[in-house]
Amino acid sequence: MSNHGAYTAERASALSGVPKSTIHWWDRRGVLEPSVSPKTLKLWSFEDLVALRVIYWLRQKKTSQLGHEIPSTSLSTIQTALAELRALKLPVQTDEGWSIFVTPDGHTYINAPEGPRTPDGQFRLPNLLDAIAPFSTAEGPKGPDLVRPRPQLRIVPGRLSGSPHIEDTRVETRAVAALARDGASNHRILTLYPFLTMEKIGQAVDLEDQLADNLTRQVA
Numbered sequence: 001m002s003n004h005g006a007y008t009a010e011r012a013s014a015l016s017g018v019p020k021s022t023i024h025w026w027d028r029r030g031v032l033e034p035s036v037s038p039k040t041l042k043l044w045s046f047e048d049l050v051a052l053r054v055i056y057w058l059r060q061k062k063t064s065q066l067g068h069e070i071p072s073t074s075l076s077t078i079q080t081a082l083a084e085l086r087a088l089k090l091p092v093q094t095d096e097g098w099s100i101f102v103t104p105d106g107h108t109y110i111n112a113p114e115g116p117r118t119p120d121g122q123f124r125l126p127n128l129l130d131a132i133a134p135f136s137t138a139e140g141p142k143g144p145d146l147v148r149p150r151p152q153l154r155i156v157p158g159r160l161s162g163s164p165h166i167e168d169t170r171v172e173t174r175a176v177a178a179l180a181r182d183g184a185s186n187h188r189i190l191t192l193y194p195f196l197t198m199e200k201i202g203q204a205v206d207l208e209d210q211l212a213d214n215l216t217r218q219v220a
Helices: 009-016 020-029 046-059 075-087 173-181 186-192 198-219
Strands: 100-102 108-112 115-118
Touching: 009 020, 009 046, 009 198, 020 046, 046 075, 046 100, 075 108, 173 186, 173 198, 186 198
Parallel strands: none
Antiparallel strands: 100 108
8 A cells, every 4th residue: 555644543543433442453463554654653544544444344244235144254355355455546636536445245446437446347336335435333433534524624645644634725624623622713713724714614623523532432
């Protein structure tokens, strides 16, 4: 996987929706090691965020649209799925809509406008995971959309180390939320960033509240 984006374990957990303890356990077991920095200060890439969701989903039992139980995927099949994910050419600089689809048997595909794309054409199957769309886990955390976490917010792997930011700016959502936590009103924040809007400020704070809640749920 390419090292676009750089996230600490806490940030990777909050954004992916996968519990931090699970992320560390997979690291220790060699299931998925952080690809940006595997030692000392461990840092996960944007592609790692996607991989975390893929692994989590594949390891869960699922029910088909016909009501048939789909067993959890073996670790060997998961490694095959991760190899396919590494082979995909994920968008780096664009913030256009796109996604990654995963089948229960571990095959991964990047989408075309009309649906998942394979080397020999397009198709659409039931029981797919959309690894970019909002993601929920049994433990409670809910990861946001990894491209458009809110209508006027963006995550672009090749920009600002993949940090969520307000569209068409370099203002990271955590910077806005930090001001709000320090007691600054939205009007005060707007005087510091006059090119923003109240709506964008509200969305930035709302996203960071969600991410903080994800981590709080894990230790509750």
